[in-house]
Amino acid sequence: MHIANKGVIVTGGASGLGAACVRLLTEAGARTTIIDFNTETGTALANELGEACIFVKTDVTKEEEVQAALQAAHAHSGEINILINCAGIGVAEKILSKRGIHTLASFSKVISVNLIGTFNVIRLASALMAENQPEGEDGERGVIINTASVAAFDGQIGQAAYSASKGGIVGMTLPIARELASLGIRVVTIAPGIFDTPLMAGLPEAARVSLGQQVPFPSRLGRPDEYASLAKHIIENTMLNGETIRLDGAIRMSSH
Ligand SMILES: CCCCCCCCCCCCCC(=O)CC(=O)SCCNC(=O)CCNC(=O)[C@H](O)C(C)(C)COP(=O)(O)OP(=O)(O)OC[C@H]1O[C@@H](n2cnc3c(N)ncnc32)[C@H](O)[C@@H]1OP(=O)(O)O
Numbered sequence: 001m002h003i004a005n006k007g008v009i010v011t012g013g014a015s016g017l018g019a020a021c022v023r024l025l026t027e028a029g030a031r032t033t034i035i036d037f038n039t040e041t042g043t044a045l046a047n048e049l050g051e052a053c054i055f056v057k058t059d060v061t062k063e064e065e066v067q068a069a070l071q072a073a074h075a076h077s078g079e080i081n082i083l084i085n086c087a088g089i090g091v092a093e094k095i096l097s098k099r100g101i102h103t104l105a106s107f108s109k110v111i112s113v114n115l116i117g118t119f120n121v122i123r124l125a126s127a128l129m130a131e132n133q134p135e136g137e138d139g140e141r142g143v144i145i146n147t148a149s150v151a152a153f154d155g156q157i158g159q160a161a162y163s164a165s166k167g168g169i170v171g172m173t174l175p176i177a178r179e180l181a182s183l184g185i186r187v188v189t190i191a192p193g194i195f196d197t198p199l200m201a202g203l204p205e206a207a208r209v210s211l212g213q214q215v216p217f218p219s220r221l222g223r224p225d226e227y228a229s230l231a232k233h234i235i236e237n238t239m240l241n242g243e244t245i246r247l248d249g250a251i252r253m254s255s256h
């Protein structure tokens with residue numbers, strides 16, 4: 001799919017990987033909508049990028065808020081052609097530790113935002129994509145990109161909730177791609193490794209340094225623009241569909 005003049009929604013687009021996608025795709029001529037619940041950072045980025053980019057304060061777990069945000073995005077760009085799901089949170093909690101037993105609340109919260117939130121936006125955005133005119137020889141109507149994590153495959157100690165949420169995103173990628181294929185809507189998931197974003201800042205510095213050193217090559221944290229670059233390629237390469245792509249410098253995380 002060509003990007004210029006397309007309607008792009010990025011959840012979690014106010015920070016980190018999502019913000020890099022908003023920047024890159026706006027610069028490529030798309031009309032972008034940032035869906036995020038951080039008003040300060042979302043508004044600042046939309047103002048920086050100008051008229052082609054708007055911010056809508058939204059919690060992806062809330063059906064009505066997502067519906068309202070999609071309507072605003074549709075009004076802003078005329079169509080919804082591309083969705084990038086980046087909204088997500090992390091948690092570090094062991095099942096059993098000196099701190100006690102892993103709470104159900106924290107597990108449920110991570111699943112709610114990362115997995116259910118992603119699904120909530122997919123189901124509502126794909127309904128709008130289905131209304132698009134098919135484009136080009138393939139008759140494409142839309143592209144959905146989700147964000148899992150290497151933790152879906154090599155989760156560390158303390159990542160039961162987070163890995164489960166990301167494993168769920170990996171697991172639903174193919175069935176959703178199969179369902180939406182007849183509409184010409186592609187579904188691809190990126191599983192990033194260790195990227196230098198505010199989310200990772202939640203880990204102790206020693207853990208971040210250790211993780212960066214575990215990356216075989218390049219032995220460093222990834223840059224958000226490198227994630228955005230893959231997302232842009234997925235949008236432009238129609239043969240990519242139904243797959244989860246690791247973007248991780250060949251890291252296979254240690255147990256902790
Ligand atoms: C709402 C608050 C949020 C807090 C910040 C959350 C930030 C989360 C960021 C997530 C970013 C995700 C980015 C991404 O998608 C890519 C990644 O996943 S990067 C990997 C991120 N890694 C983690 O998130 C790890 C989370 N876990 C922890 O931080 C700690 O394990 C935890 C704080 C939960 C517990 O720490 P602590 O109680 O201090 O235990 P230890 O860490 O010291 O030890 C754990 C356990 O391991 C045993 N152990 C020691 N050495 C080894 C060894 N060589 N092999 C195996 N096991 C070892 C050690 O004995 C401990 O076992 P016990 O049973 O406790 O004795």
Ligand SMILES: NC(=O)C1=CN([C@@H]2O[C@H](COP(=O)(O)OP(=O)(O)OC[C@H]3O[C@@H](n4cnc5c(N)ncnc54)[C@H](O)[C@@H]3O)[C@@H](O)[C@H]2O)C=CC1
Nearest residue numbers: 012015016017036037059060087088149192194195197199
């Ligand atoms: N940074 C990394 O190393 C990796 C990150 N990821 C995933 O990439 C995605 C983006 O992460 P980062 O850019 O690193 O984090 P970030 O913390 O910089 O950005 C996440 C954004 O999501 C927003 N958000 C959180 N919950 C929300 C909700 N309920 N509704 C709407 N917006 C919400 C936050 O306000 C924030 O702006 C997340 O899903 C994360 O799990 C995956 C692998 C590695």
